[in-house]
Amino acid sequence: MKKVISANQAVSYAVLASKTQVIAAYPITPQSSIVEMLAGFCAEGDLQAKFINVESEHSAMAACISASVTGARTFTATSSQGLALMHELLHYASGMRLPIVMANVNRALGSPFNLKADLSDSLSQRDTGWLQFYCESGQEVFDTILQSYRIAEQILLPVMVNLEGFILSHTYEIVDVPEQNTVDRFLPPAPPRECLDVDNPCMFGATTDFYINFRYKMHQEMEKAKAICQEQDAQFQKIFGRGYGLVHSYLCEDADMILVTAGTIASTCRIVADRSRAKGLKVGVLRIRLFRPFPDEEIRQALRNAKKVAVIDRDFSPGCGGIFAQEIKSVLQGTQSGLPVYPFIAGLGGKDVTDKDIEQIVEQTHQLPKPGEITWIGLLK
Amino acid sequence: MDRSAQIKFPIPEEDLVYSGHTACPGCGAVLALKYVLKGLGPRTIVVIPPSCAGTIVAPFPYSALKIPILRIPFESTAISASGVRAALDAMGKKDIHVLGWAGDGGTFDIGLQALSAAAERNDNILYVCYDNEAYMNTGIQRSSSTPEGTWTTTTPSPYVKDTPKKDIVRIMAAHKIPYIATASIGYPLDLIKKVEKAKEKVGTKFILIFSPCPTGWRYSAEMTIKIAKLATETGVFPLYEIEDGEKYYLGQKHKEKPPKEYFSIQGRFRTMKEEDFRRVEEKVRKEREYLIRMTG
Amino acid sequence: MQRQPWRLTRRCPYNQGDQGVQDSRGQVKGRRRGFIRRELRLTPRTLESLNPNYLKEFIKMKKRYSVKSLDELPITAISFLTTEGNETGEWRSQRPILDLEKCNRCGLCWMYCPDNAIRTEGSAFQISYKYCKGCGICAKECPKGAILIVKEKR
Numbered sequence: 001m002k003k004v005i006s007a008n009q010a011v012s013y014a015v016l017a018s019k020t021q022v023i024a025a026y027p028i029t030p031q032s033s034i035v036e037m038l039a040g041f042c043a044e045g046d047l048q049a050k051f052i053n054v055e056s057e058h059s060a061m062a063a064c065i066s067a068s069v070t071g072a073r074t075f076t077a078t079s080s081q082g083l084a085l086m087h088e089l090l091h092y093a094s095g096m097r098l099p100i101v102m103a104n105v106n107r108a109l110g111s112p113f114n115l116k117a118d119l120s121d122s123l124s125q126r127d128t129g130w131l132q133f134y135c136e137s138g139q140e141v142f143d144t145i146l147q148s149y150r151i152a153e154q155i156l157l158p159v160m161v162n163l164e165g166f167i168l169s170h171t172y173e174i175v176d177v178p179e180q181n182t183v184d185r186f187l188p189p190a191p192p193r194e195c196l197d198v199d200n201p202c203m204f205g206a207t208t209d210f211y212i213n214f215r216y217k218m219h220q221e222m223e224k225a226k227a228i229c230q231e232q233d234a235q236f237q238k239i240f241g242r243g244y245g246l247v248h249s250y251l252c253e254d255a256d257m258i259l260v261t262a263g264t265i266a267s268t269c270r271i272v273a274d275r276s277r278a279k280g281l282k283v284g285v286l287r288i289r290l291f292r293p294f295p296d297e298e299i300r301q302a303l304r305n306a307k308k309v310a311v312i313d314r315d316f317s318p319g320c321g322g323i324f325a326q327e328i329k330s331v332l333q334g335t336q337s338g339l340p341v342y343p344f345i346a347g348l349g350g351k352d353v354t355d356k357d358i359e360q361i362v363e364q365t366h367q368l369p370k371p372g373e374i375t376w377i378g379l380l381k
Numbered sequence: 382m383d384r385s386a387q388i389k390f391p392i393p394e395e396d397l398v399y400s401g402h403t404a405c406p407g408c409g410a411v412l413a414l415k416y417v418l419k420g421l422g423p424r425t426i427v428v429i430p431p432s433c434a435g436t437i438v439a440p441f442p443y444s445a446l447k448i449p450i451l452r453i454p455f456e457s458t459a460i461s462a463s464g465v466r467a468a469l470d471a472m473g474k475k476d477i478h479v480l481g482w483a484g485d486g487g488t489f490d491i492g493l494q495a496l497s498a499a500a501e502r503n504d505n506i507l508y509v510c511y512d513n514e515a516y517m518n519t520g521i522q523r524s525s526s527t528p529e530g531t532w533t534t535t536t537p538s539p540y541v542k543d544t545p546k547k548d549i550v551r552i553m554a555a556h557k558i559p560y561i562a563t564a565s566i567g568y569p570l571d572l573i574k575k576v577e578k579a580k581e582k583v584g585t586k587f588i589l590i591f592s593p594c595p596t597g598w599r600y601s602a603e604m605t606i607k608i609a610k611l612a613t614e615t616g617v618f619p620l621y622e623i624e625d626g627e628k629y630y631l632g633q634k635h636k637e638k639p640p641k642e643y644f645s646i647q648g649r650f651r652t653m654k655e656e657d658f659r660r661v662e663e664k665v666r667k668e669r670e671y672l673i674r675m676t677g
Numbered sequence: 678m679q680r681q682p683w684r685l686t687r688r689c690p691y692n693q694g695d696q697g698v699q700d701s702r703g704q705v706k707g708r709r710r711g712f713i714r715r716e717l718r719l720t721p722r723t724l725e726s727l728n729p730n731y732l733k734e735f736i737k738m739k740k741r742y743s744v745k746s747l748d749e750l751p752i753t754a755i756s757f758l759t760t761e762g763n764e765t766g767e768w769r770s771q772r773p774i775l776d777l778e779k780c781n782r783c784g785l786c787w788m789y790c791p792d793n794a795i796r797t798e799g800s801a802f803q804i805s806y807k808y809c810k811g812c813g814i815c816a817k818e819c820p821k822g823a824i825l826i827v828k829e830k831r
Contacts, residue, residue: 066468
């Protein structure tokens with residue numbers, strides 16, 4: 001049924017549809033409405049879940065970890081500061097191989113304090129072993145959460161679904177919330193796995209010198225994860241009629257210049273790409289949806305015919321630059337030698353990335369024969 | 382001696398701790414765990430943070446307990462127990478007990494926030510703190526449970542700890558949870574009775590168990606039980622219960638022995654002088670008066 | 678009852694295709710279609726599943742773990758052995774000797790042993806030197822002085 005809802009509400013509807021059993025979350029702007037709505041569902045009995053009102057995000061993730069080890073389907077949601085607070089537990093959750101799904105509403109990390117969209121919070125957690133999706137619309141957020149439970153329960157690694165704060169979380173769009181029985185066809189109850197069981201007692205999370213072997217097993221699973229994400233997306237497409245893929249390429253086959261980005265900036269880029277084509281400049285847009293594991297094959301495939309690549313990062317790693325730019329450069333290493341990557345940083349702290357900004361990016365990339373230093377868009381003079 | 386005399390087991394016979402665990406010889410913590418598990422039975426899940434207990438239950442691929450153990454991050458004992466409880470309830474398994482088993486470090490210090498939150502929510506867990514009065518697992522560093530005048534590696538002589546032991550029982554009583562008790566490994570039957578009483582109640586239950594540590598307290602290992610008994614007999618560690626934060630029940634093991642007897646046999650109190658003993662006696666007397674008054 | 682995890686074999690009723698009703702002890706009650714021998718006690722309500730092959734898959738999943746090869750390792754550090762293979766008796770520098778003549782079977786040594794090294798044999802207590810760490814608590818607490826501590830000969 002089509003509803004006009006915000007992406008935060010879409011998250012809550014998706015968790016309701018997934019029949020999650022334990023929810024533990026702590027409010028933080030701009031995620032609070034997710035938690036409020038889920039508390040409402042639990043209170044009214046629509047969602048048969050235990051809702052734990054925790055006292056910090058660290059405890060929220062600890063509750064999810066312990067509930068997940070006991071065998072329940074769990075969910076939490078957070079944002080920048082809360083995500084950073086749970087950092088040690090993100091490693092714990094992936095190391096314990098737990099199928100936790102978390103919605104992270106991207107927000108800038110202080111200091112200085114800023115409440116608005118910035119992808120640095122989740123990208124700075126890229127080494128924690130969580131799968132990461134970056135969504136562009138409320139519908140995609142809803143669908144990705146459903147897919148995430150299937151993926152997580154299959155490969156036993158946790159999944160983080162990212163949506164930009166305020167730009168997505170608080171704007172209202174049409175989202176098709178399907179009937180429960182359709183969702184049940186895609187997402188059955190979780191398959192059996194090792195968990196805390198008094199009839200088969202064992203110890204989870206022991207100290208071990210076999211550590212490197214467990215990390216290797218995680219690596220093996222991450223290698224399979226891309227294929228499984230594709231598979232689940234295809235399955236989703238069959239049942240619901242819409243799919244997203246690991247990356248979304250728009251007019252990339254014949255493009256001379258490809259703009260690579262993630263999240264809602266891609267929507268603006270597509271409009272500018274159309275305008276540029278009208279003016280004679282062949283521009284394409286590649287939106288990266290799955291960030292961990294990084295879809296290198298798909299990206300190489302999408303960029304194979306390009307002559308220039310401009311990467312627009314809504315994130316920043318001090319001392320290194322844009323994180324997507326770094327990843328794209330490493331993916332292109334050893335393949336098309338000479339494909340220049342023009343790095344741009346824009347939109348940090350929720351600064352609007354307008355069509356004028358993207359046109360400036362296109363213009364600059366077109367004019368410069370070689371990529372130079374990182375170009376920061378939107379600074380004061 | 383009549384060879385056909387029957388064995389009398391002073392406490393329940395079934396044991397849930399395997400031999401071969403890696404505790405120090407004479408360890409009080411593992412005795413506390415043994416007794417509590419006798420009280421709870423095999424349908425229990427225990428969450429253990431990094432602590433002596435975390436090391437005692439052995440590394441992968443071994444386990445020293447006959448029940449499922451979840452090793453959790455340090456500050457999350459109480460919330461992890463709540464998470465396990467929530468999952469069990471959501472899955473319909475309401476007859477399984479959930480035990481949060483933390484040391485004094487993971488309770489008085491780093492885990493206090495989560496414990497206070499769990500108590501405020503009145504989650505249905507049994508939280509047991511085995512108190513060996515320092516961060517023993519990492520090498521005898523002081524915690525807020527370390528008594529005044531104690532040597533530890535982070536309060537070396539002559540700069541021994543100069544602040545008193547944090548009164549965690551009063552803090553928990555302020556949360557008005559259904560059941561709080563102090564217990565000691567010197568009185569196993571009393572401890573087991575308290576555990577059995579706690580497991581019948583619904584809500585957050587807190588038990589503080591006095592667990593002497595030969596390695597950290599600097600005494601010869603065979604004195605563990607004697608020291609545990611002395612602590613109660615001198616009034617340094619009184620045994621009492623609090624129900625709903627208001628009704629106090631005082632144990633009957635106090636014997637009015639001078640606290641000096643308790644302090645002088647432990648190496649960690651080597652620097653204590655006469656005025657320190659007088660101070661402690663005064664404090665013990667005041668505490669006893671307070672407890673008698675609260676018992677009403 | 679000595680329970681060994683992973684080696685418990687039970688014959689339990691299982692009603693294929695019908696999850697049955699579980700009582701508070703986890704026993705499945707329902708129409709019996711026969712017995713199957715399995716290594717776990719069935720708790721079909723552990724995880725909801727619409728899968729009729731749930732039981733077979735669940736049992737297969739509990740494969741024999743070991744640390745001998747990557748494939749035999751569990752996916753994360755899940756302990757599957759007990760500490761009974763660890764002979765902590767090696768730690769001893771002194772050992773207790775129990776004099777059964779003086780012993781009045783009060784059970785205090787059994788109660789106070791941190792290592793559960795004092796076991797029963799018939800109607801007598803017996804010290805397991807495989808596990809005894811030599812702490813000396815038993816000797817200290819024995820009301821009859823029936824336990825003597827002597828230096829360990831090595």
